[in-house]
Amino acid sequence: MKKEILTAAALSAGLLASTAAPSYAEEKTEFKLAWSIYVGWMPWGYLEDSGIMDKWADKYGITVDIVQINDYVESINQYTAGAFDGVSATNMDTLSIPSGGGVDTTALIIGDYSNGNDAVILKGDGSIADLAGKPVNLVELSVSHYLLARGLDSVGLSEADLDSVINTSDADMIAAFTTKDVQAVVTWNPLVSEILASNPDASNVFDSSKIPGEILDLMVVNTETLADNPKFGKAVAGAWYEVMSLMAAGDEAALTAMAEASGTDLEGYKAQLMATEMFYEPADAVAQAMSAQLPVTMTEVAKFLFDKGILGEGAPSPDFVGVAYPDGTVTGDKNNIKFRFDPTYMQLAADGAL
Known part of the structure; x- marks a missing residue:
C-alpha cells in the first residue's frame, strides 16, 4: 500500500x-x-x-x-x-x-x-543474503531502492525475497534504526556514518563502492x-x-x-x-x-x-x-x-x- x-x-x-x-x-x-x-x-x-x-x-x-x-x-x-x-x-x-x-x-x-556513501545496513552480523525474509526501510523509489536491487541481484535475490520494503523518510532514518521492528535500512551519508557509529551491532553489508559510477x-x-x-x-x-x-x-x-x-x-x-x-x-x-x-x-x-x-x-x-x-x-x-x-x-x- x-x-x-x-x-x-x-x-x-x-x-x-x-x-x-x-x-x-x-x-x-x-x-x-x-x-x-x-x-x-x-x-x-x-x-x-x-x-x-x-x-x-x-x-x-x-x-x-x-x-x-x-x-x-x-x-x-x-x-x-x-x-x-x-x-x-x-x-x-x-x-x-x-x-x-x-x-x-x-x-x-x-x-x-558515490563510492561507499550509500549503504545497506543490517542489524547484527551477516551479509546482503541475510536480508531474505526481512523488512527493509528506505526512501522508496530513490537511489537507496536502486542500491538495494543491485545488492540483492549480486547474490541471486530480488525484492520478492524480502519480507517487505517500508518507505521511510531520510529525516526519520536514524531514529527508525533504533526501534525494535527495524532490521535493515538503506540510506546515504551522513546518515550511514551516524548509524554505524552509534549502533555497535550495525553491519554494512553492501554499498555503492560495489557499483562505482552508477x-x-x-x-x-x-x-x-x-x-x-x-x-x-x-x-x-x-x-x-x-x-x-x-x-x-x-x-x-x-x-x-x-x-x-x-x-x-x-x-x-x-x-x-x-x-x-x-x-x-x-x-x-x-x-x-x-x-x-x-x-x-x-x-x-x-x-x-x-x-x-x-x-x-x-x-x-x-x-x-x-x-x-x-x-x-x-x-x-x-x-x-x-x-x-x-x-x-x-x-x-x-x-x-x-
Missing part, C-alpha cells in the same frame, strides 16, 4: 510539473537553487554561507539564492513544480521525477559519484532557463569550482564549516569524503560526462525505474524518456529528450574561461 501511495504521489508531481510549472523561456536575473544534506552536496551550503556564490553572481550581474531543503525528495518535487531553477539530485532521481514528469533538465555540474551526484537545472541565461551557468560553475579548489587544497576552515553543517566534525566529514569520488577538477567532471559507460548506466537506471512504474505516467517502455549525451547520442526516445548531460560550463571552468 505504501508503495502505491508513493507512486501515485510521484505521478501527481509529474502532472503538476507538466501543467502548472511556469514558462522558463526568458532572460532573468534572479535564480534559486535547492539542496539537501549529503556529503557531496555540502559545498552548496558553503557557497551560500561563505559569500562565494554572491561574489560570482555579482560578477555576472545576477543573484543566486541557494536554499537548503531538509527532505531530499521534497526538494526535487519543488524543483519539478517550478519553485526552483535547479536542485541537487542524483542521476536516477532526476530521470524519474523531473525528467519523467516532463521537465527538460540539464546536468550543469557533475559533482561526484550513483552520480549532480546539480541539475531547467534546460530552458540555462539556455536563456548563460550567465547563470557561468556563475554557478565558477562558484562551485572555487570551492572545489579549496577542498582539494585541504582548506580546514571550509571543510570544518561543511562538517558542522552536516552534523559531524572535521574528521567525520573527511571520512565521508573518503567514500566519495569527488570531481575536484572540472576536467574530471567533463570526462565523466563523456564516459562511454554513462549511457550504459542510464539505460540500466531507466530499466529499474520502468520496472518500478515511476519512469513517468503511462511510460510504455524503459525508453520513454530520452537522455542526451555530449557526443550527440541519445538513449531512450529521441523525440522526448528530457535529461541532458551538457559539459559546457564545466569545460569553461576547465579552460579557465569563466
Whole structure:
C-alpha cells in the first residue's frame, strides 16, 4: 500500500510539473537553487554561507539564492513544480521525477559519484543474503531502492525475497534504526556514518563502492532557463569550482564549516569524503560526462525505474524518456529528450574561461 501511495504521489508531481510549472523561456536575473544534506552536496551550503556564490553572481550581474531543503525528495518535487531553477539530485532521481514528469533538465555540474556513501545496513552480523525474509526501510523509489536491487541481484535475490520494503523518510532514518521492528535500512551519508557509529551491532553489508559510477551526484537545472541565461551557468560553475579548489587544497576552515553543517566534525566529514569520488577538477567532471559507460548506466537506471512504474505516467517502455549525451547520442526516445548531460560550463571552468 505504501508503495502505491508513493507512486501515485510521484505521478501527481509529474502532472503538476507538466501543467502548472511556469514558462522558463526568458532572460532573468534572479535564480534559486535547492539542496539537501549529503556529503557531496555540502559545498552548496558553503557557497551560500561563505559569500562565494554572491561574489560570482555579482560578477555576472545576477543573484543566486541557494536554499537548503531538509527532505531530499521534497526538494526535487519543488524543483519539478517550478519553485526552483535547479536542485541537487542524483542521476536516477532526476530521470524519474523531473525528467519523467516532463521537465527538460540539464546536468550543469557533475559533482561526484558515490563510492561507499550509500549503504545497506543490517542489524547484527551477516551479509546482503541475510536480508531474505526481512523488512527493509528506505526512501522508496530513490537511489537507496536502486542500491538495494543491485545488492540483492549480486547474490541471486530480488525484492520478492524480502519480507517487505517500508518507505521511510531520510529525516526519520536514524531514529527508525533504533526501534525494535527495524532490521535493515538503506540510506546515504551522513546518515550511514551516524548509524554505524552509534549502533555497535550495525553491519554494512553492501554499498555503492560495489557499483562505482552508477550513483552520480549532480546539480541539475531547467534546460530552458540555462539556455536563456548563460550567465547563470557561468556563475554557478565558477562558484562551485572555487570551492572545489579549496577542498582539494585541504582548506580546514571550509571543510570544518561543511562538517558542522552536516552534523559531524572535521574528521567525520573527511571520512565521508573518503567514500566519495569527488570531481575536484572540472576536467574530471567533463570526462565523466563523456564516459562511454554513462549511457550504459542510464539505460540500466531507466530499466529499474520502468520496472518500478515511476519512469513517468503511462511510460510504455524503459525508453520513454530520452537522455542526451555530449557526443550527440541519445538513449531512450529521441523525440522526448528530457535529461541532458551538457559539459559546457564545466569545460569553461576547465579552460579557465569563466
